[in-house]
Amino acid sequence: MALIRLVASVGAGGVLYLTPLVFHHAAFSAQAVTLGIGMAALAGTVGRLVSGLLLDRGLNCSLPVLLASLAAVGGDSLLLKAHHFGGYGIGQVLLGIAAGLYWPAIELAVPLSCSMGAHPIPSARGYALVRSADAAGIAAGSLIGAVMATLGHLRAIYAVDISCVLLVVLLLLLRPLPKAPERSAHPNSPPAGQWIAPLLPVLGITLLATALPALMQSALPLDLVQGSLARPGMDASHGALLIGLQLSLLVVIQWPVGQTLAKKPVAVGLGTSLVAFAAGTLLLALSAFSRHGVALVLLAQLPLALGEAAFLPIATEAVIELTPKEHQGLAMALFSQCFALSALGAPLVAGWALDGLGNGVLLWSGTAVLCLAGLGLLRQLKPRPEAA
Numbered sequence: 001m002a003l004i005r006l007v008a009s010v011g012a013g014g015v016l017y018l019t020p021l022v023f024h025h026a027a028f029s030a031q032a033v034t035l036g037i038g039m040a041a042l043a044g045t046v047g048r049l050v051s052g053l054l055l056d057r058g059l060n061c062s063l064p065v066l067l068a069s070l071a072a073v074g075g076d077s078l079l080l081k082a083h084h085f086g087g088y089g090i091g092q093v094l095l096g097i098a099a100g101l102y103w104p105a106i107e108l109a110v111p112l113s114c115s116m117g118a119h120p121i122p123s124a125r126g127y128a129l130v131r132s133a134d135a136a137g138i139a140a141g142s143l144i145g146a147v148m149a150t151l152g153h154l155r156a157i158y159a160v161d162i163s164c165v166l167l168v169v170l171l172l173l174l175r176p177l178p179k180a181p182e183r184s185a186h187p188n189s190p191p192a193g194q195w196i197a198p199l200l201p202v203l204g205i206t207l208l209a210t211a212l213p214a215l216m217q218s219a220l221p222l223d224l225v226q227g228s229l230a231r232p233g234m235d236a237s238h239g240a241l242l243i244g245l246q247l248s249l250l251v252v253i254q255w256p257v258g259q260t261l262a263k264k265p266v267a268v269g270l271g272t273s274l275v276a277f278a279a280g281t282l283l284l285a286l287s288a289f290s291r292h293g294v295a296l297v298l299l300a301q302l303p304l305a306l307g308e309a310a311f312l313p314i315a316t317e318a319v320i321e322l323t324p325k326e327h328q329g330l331a332m333a334l335f336s337q338c339f340a341l342s343a344l345g346a347p348l349v350a351g352w353a354l355d356g357l358g359n360g361v362l363l364w365s366g367t368a369v370l371c372l373a374g375l376g377l378l379r380q381l382k383p384r385p386e387a388a
Helices: 002-025 030-055 061-081 085-114 123-151 156-175 192-226 238-260 265-288 294-322 325-355 361-380
Strands: none
Touching: 002 030, 002 085, 002 123, 002 156, 002 192, 030 061, 030 085, 030 192, 030 265, 030 325, 030 361, 061 085, 061 156, 085 294, 085 325, 123 156, 123 238, 123 294, 123 361, 156 238, 192 325, 192 361, 238 265, 238 294, 265 294, 265 361, 294 325, 325 361
16 A cells, blocks of 8 residues: 555655646746646546545445556556646646546545554554655656756656556556445445534644645645745755755654554644644745745745554544444545645635735735634544544
8 A cells, every 4th residue: 555655656646746847948828827726626627526426336446446447547548748738738637537536545544544454553553654645746847847957848747647657557457456435235324414513623723724635736846936025036956956946855753653653633633734724824824024034944844744654544533533434435535635626726826916916925924823723623623433
């Protein structure tokens, strides 16, 4: 499981974080770049719903991942050669569908894998492990992309992703993922309203927290390249290396942070994440006011990495704790939809702020305020008695 996610993340790391730079070089405006990212997010909502429904039918978790692989290869092939918005937009839509199919299945496979064998392990520890694999893969992929940018072959990130996707398919054929629980096997399952309502607070927090990775992928590269009020712009290769720094920090801290927070109530991990995200985005806003603001951008990478390390495994564990087993496929789809909605809305707002205002001060400071406001949702988290 961790190996599959590691390989998939190596390919995705460069594509997620460096696509804005590829099409900035192709003379796309910030709004055009972020519109394509938003289209991918919208397409991902369909993929997530399909994936969740398939999983709740008791199908093998490998099936949505294999379908995602087909869509990803198609999207990467288009983006590798796209020089106009048509090819860029269709490629982004295919990658969005691929992400939508992939995430509910690969997330639900974690607790299912943890419960298999003679010595099952807590799913919270399983999520800490696979998120460490995700972080390592994404960091490696972004650093590969940074090297490609330095060599003048940034579009090669799509060829790297195709290679990784094909390797994932081979791994799945050799060792399929476990089968999801079937809804029809639980005739006394609670109606949708009863199990969705307790999920709403964690879904609200997820909408806030998942906006940060979306902004790191779309707005931060553009903000660094074009510069801000007093902070000068950076060239693309240096911007890619700076983004790789945050991802490298995430690799280092993901496992210890995830392991530590796995022993505590989920509200502690989610609160830690929101506070860290607020601190990081506030530093990004302040960086605009100095010619040496890149130092604050560098400093911001630590709380941003901490926020992501705290959020990713703990939020997924919270969904498992709050949802009956027979509905966990659809619950994972709803949880994953928050990533899609944030990836749809956040880049569009970011594109307006960067093009319309010429800097990211309002974007980053507003994000910090919203993260702090989200702390009020923590008091509403109420795990099911059997999961507590």
